[in-house]
Amino acid sequence: MIDLRSLSYVVTLARRLSFARAAEDLGISQPALTRAVQAVEKRFDVRLFDRDRSGVRVTAQGQAMLDAAAVLLANANDLERQWDRTAKGQSGDVYFGMAPMPARALLSATVLERLKAAPGVRNIAVVRNVDALWPLLVAGEIEFFVAAEGQVPEAVPVRAEVVGTFPNSLIVRRGHPLLTGTGTDARFPILTSSRSGMSHAAGLEDTADGAPHVIEDFGALVQLTASSDAIWRTSSYAVAEEITRGLLCELPRSRGNAAKNIRMMMYRLERRSQSVGAKSLAQIMRRLTRQLSGQKW
Structure with a gap:
């Protein structure tokens, strides 16, 4: 199998049409370039170049082979750049x-x-x-x-690495009865996005109006919480924008269970x-x- 270095030698010579200039471009001696070209011609039993006192010319048969070699080298260079970018995290999926x-x-x-x-x-x-x-x-x-x-x-x-710690929050609408102190004895619907993890209603037994409602869509959860007296068990980090805008509020943590925070992995x-x-x-x-x-x- 011919190597890419040999291909680069013959393609450079075809471009420069001078052993001296091609050898200089490649950073090798003229005898080394001559031996490399002769080895390729012998390997394929073909004459790629005609040489005489007037210079170097590509043969008709050699032209087709050298054109294909130039395309292969360009593709190899593209592959090398792509691999380099992928290895550095600048390319790929x-x-x-x-x-x-x-x-x-x-x-x-x-x-x-x-x-x-x-x-x-x-x-x-x-x-x-x-x-x-x-x-x-x-x-x-x-x-x-x-x-x-x-x-x-x-x-x-599995290997687990800590991303950070999220607060385990109870989220309600602005003006919710539990914020104003008027709903201490009332019961409210509980919302969650999952059946597992932070989704349970522990610590809300005296406040929950039945089992939690599991709604996986966060857009719907925001709308439900903002327009009802439901209590949404999630993290304040997940609704930071809504809290900043005053659409939603976080209940005091004392109403949550003993696990005030949870590690995200x-x-x-x-x-x-x-x-x-x-x-x-x-x-x-x-x-x-x-x-x-x-x-x-």
């Missing part, structure tokens, strides 16, 4: 998943930063509950997923290498979580 709550808090800002820093990388994110994300991870369809701690089977060989399979793109996403999410923790609403 990153497939990952997020549970709805951390996605609401972090996904758009994280991807926006990656679009600016690495426009050549394609981000493919799926937002689903953990019971749907886990099979995707095992099948290799996503590289990692982000979800609350404690939702992955203990027997599964990045889960990936054990012994599976982490791509540069995945590492960059994790770094951004950690920084954004720290920024959220410093906000005052």
Whole structure:
């Protein structure tokens, strides 16, 4: 099999039509270039160049072969650049998943930063509950997923890294009876986005009007909470914008259960290498979580 270096020698000679100038471009001696060209011609039993006192000319048969070699070299150079960009996290695809709550808090800002820093990388994110994300991870369809701690089977060989700590919050509309002190003995609907993790109604037994309503769509949850007396169990990080605008409010934490905070984790399979793109996403999410923790609403 002919190597790319030999191809670069003959293609350079075809372009320069001078052994002296081609050797100078290649950084080798003229005898070395001559031997390399002769080796290629002998290997394929073909004459690529005619040589006489007037100079060097490409033969008719050689022209077709050298044209094909030039295309191959260009493709090899493109491949090398692509591999280099991919290795540096500047190209390729990153497939990952997020549970709805951390996605609401972090996904758009994280991807926006990656679009600016690495426009050549394609981000493919799926937002689903953990019971749907886990099979995707095992099948290799996503590289990692982000979800609350404690939702992955203990027997599964996964590596978990902390993204940050989220408050376990109770969210209500502005003017809710529990904020004004007029609803201390009343019962209210409880909303959640998942059956697991932060979705339980522990600590709300005296306030809950029945079992929690599970609504996976965060847009619908925002509208329901803003337009009713329902209590939404989520994290204030997931509705930071709505709280800042005054549309929603956080109840005092004393009404929650003993677990005031919950760790948000990045889960990936054990012994599976982490791509540069995945590492960059994790770094951004950690920084954004720290920024959220410093906000005052």
